[in-house]
Amino acid sequence: MAEIPPPVQPIGIEMKLRKLELPAQTSQMYDDFVAGIDARIRRGDDRSDICRDALMRLWGHPQGDPLLQAQMDPRNITLEAEYYGDCDPARFAAVKPLLWLWYSFDRSPAGMNLELGIRLRRMLAGHIFKRVGANFKCFPYVEFTFGYNMEVGDNVVVHRWVLLDDRAGIVLGDRASVSDFVNIYSHTHDINLQQFVDNKVTRIGARCRLTYHSTVLAGAQMGENSMLGAHGLLTRNAREHAVYVGIPAKKVKEKDRELAAPVKHPQQKM
Ligand SMILES: CC(C)(COP(=O)(O)OP(=O)(O)OC[C@H]1O[C@@H](n2cnc3c(N)ncnc32)[C@H](O)[C@@H]1OP(=O)(O)O)[C@@H](O)C(=O)NCCC(=O)NCCS
Numbered sequence: 001m002a003e004i005p006p007p008v009q010p011i012g013i014e015m016k017l018r019k020l021e022l023p024a025q026t027s028q029m030y031d032d033f034v035a036g037i038d039a040r041i042r043r044g045d046d047r048s049d050i051c052r053d054a055l056m057r058l059w060g061h062p063q064g065d066p067l068l069q070a071q072m073d074p075r076n077i078t079l080e081a082e083y084y085g086d087c088d089p090a091r092f093a094a095v096k097p098l099l100w101l102w103y104s105f106d107r108s109p110a111g112m113n114l115e116l117g118i119r120l121r122r123m124l125a126g127h128i129f130k131r132v133g134a135n136f137k138c139f140p141y142v143e144f145t146f147g148y149n150m151e152v153g154d155n156v157v158v159h160r161w162v163l164l165d166d167r168a169g170i171v172l173g174d175r176a177s178v179s180d181f182v183n184i185y186s187h188t189h190d191i192n193l194q195q196f197v198d199n200k201v202t203r204i205g206a207r208c209r210l211t212y213h214s215t216v217l218a219g220a221q222m223g224e225n226s227m228l229g230a231h232g233l234l235t236r237n238a239r240e241h242a243v244y245v246g247i248p249a250k251k252v253k254e255k256d257r258e259l260a261a262p263v264k265h266p267q268q269k270m
Pocket of ligand 1: 177179209211212227228229230231232243244245246252253
């Protein structure tokens, strides 16, 4: 495919995010809910109790059927990652109650409440991930494999229905943007002997954009400011400042480095 020069003018209109205000009392209630969980985690309370108590509040302390009540307590559930031989049981035990709280919050009556969800997930990420920078913004229905192998920079955004398979590890650089329905893997299976698994860290550089429904396979590395087009499948490394599309993804464009120069990112409220 012939290289196409970048457009001189950006497309469309410049979109700015609106600032939304919740009623002050509600905002305070949300802050107290998140800060209360954070304080208990920091104090070293049993994390399964913390998770159960938070979910009981979100479901209005249901009485009656013990089956429903059992789902509030992570001691009563299993997650897929726990079955994997390469899962570190001690590390996973520490994060499992927080992952269960994260996933169950998303499926609770509050699940689509963006403001509360972003505040809660940002706080939980600080206790689950290996590293998370400032202003992490995560939308509902995101899933991790271990959680504890995630390394996330500043001002990273992860949209809905994303799978972050951090089995070997996923690194998301500063200001990386992960769109709806993206999958990022860090493990793969031998084509003949399925039980042989190769774990390879996947690195998404600073300011990279993974657009809708795209997939990055284990071990791929995306250079700074590169982009993967909708439905693209990245099987190899992507060069910095380049646009890749298709299955397997191939480079079709160079971005304008001047237009895409890093700007000082204002501290986001949300
Ligand atoms: C990658 C993308 C940004 C490129 O857009 P663009 O700069 O307008 O690119 P063009 O339309 O000029 O496409 C260049 C070539 O790649 C092809 N192409 C573009 N996007 C493609 C995609 N997702 N998959 C396969 N091929 C694609 C085009 O058909 C064209 O091929 P041709 O030269 O043979 O005709 C865009 O196609 C895309 O995938 N956008 C996703 C939506 C988005 O922006 N998401 C951000 C959400 S946060």
